[in-house]
Amino acid sequence: xxxxxxTPRYLIKTRGQQVTLSxxxxxxxxxVSWYQQTPGQGLxxxxxxxxxxxxxxxxxxxxxxxxxFSNSRSEMNVSTLELGDSALYLCASSPQQGESSNxxxxxxxxxxxxxx
Amino acid sequence: xxxxxxDPGPLSVPEGAIVSLNCTYSNSAFQYFxxxxxxxxxxxELLMYTYSSGNKExxxxxxxxxxxxxxxxxxxxxxQPSDSATYLCAMSEGRGGSYIPTFGRGTSLIVHP
Numbered sequence: 001x002x003x004x005x006x007t008p009r010y011l012i013k014t015r016g017q018q019v020t021l022s023x024x025x026x027x028x029x030x031x032v033s034w035y036q037q038t039p040g041q042g043l044x045x046x047x048x049x050x051x052x053x054x055x056x057x058x059x060x061x062x063x064x065x066x067x068x069f070s071n072s073r074s075e076m077n078v079s080t081l082e083l084g085d086s087a088l089y090l091c092a093s094s095p096q097q098g099e100s101s102n103x104x105x106x107x108x109x110x111x112x113x114x115x116x
Numbered sequence: 117x118x119x120x121x122x123d124p125g126p127l128s129v130p131e132g133a134i135v136s137l138n139c140t141y142s143n144s145a146f147q148y149f150x151x152x153x154x155x156x157x158x159x160x161e162l163l164m165y166t167y168s169s170g171n172k173e174x175x176x177x178x179x180x181x182x183x184x185x186x187x188x189x190x191x192x193x194x195x196q197p198s199d200s201a202t203y204l205c206a207m208s209e210g211r212g213g214s215y216i217p218t219f220g221r222g223t224s225l226i227v228h229p
Binding site: 004006033041042043045048056090096102103104105106107108109110112 | 147148150152157158159160161162165167204208210214215216217219220221222
């Protein structure tokens, strides 16, 4: 079974630009979450999508947005990039259905975003 | 105080040693506990997934949860150089609460030959 696939693996952008990252979840997983990982803050939750709807949201500014398609693939967009957005962006998928269950997340290898 | 505390290390041990990695937490509603291993330039890989208190063993790995002390541990027996990685603990409330996990910052483990 193929794992979570994230593209691209590496990106270099300049301040003020915008960027779109892509994630293909494990087949059959409908929940997709995005995280930002930095040495100083660790793994921080951005948002979770399920059935094309944002179901949970972390504490990030509106410059960070996402969407999910009918095939469960997801994209994350960051607009007006700042130096502090340099990080590893991780996507995780899960078979999580409703809120009555708890299923662990499985991660991709991330997109390393560097802002110059 | 962060919700989940984890010593960043690095923890350096000789090959064959028993390794103990730990996390403490403050939210008594956490019921599901996970350990992830992350190699350099890779994403976190799920190692162990447990519910409530008790022990769970999988090969050389044992996860232990003590909810009364709000303390979880991961033991690695007969450690190998290939175990050198960052180990992240994570926990979630589950039923009736948020199933989105809260992560520790990770402990860097170095196993030298």
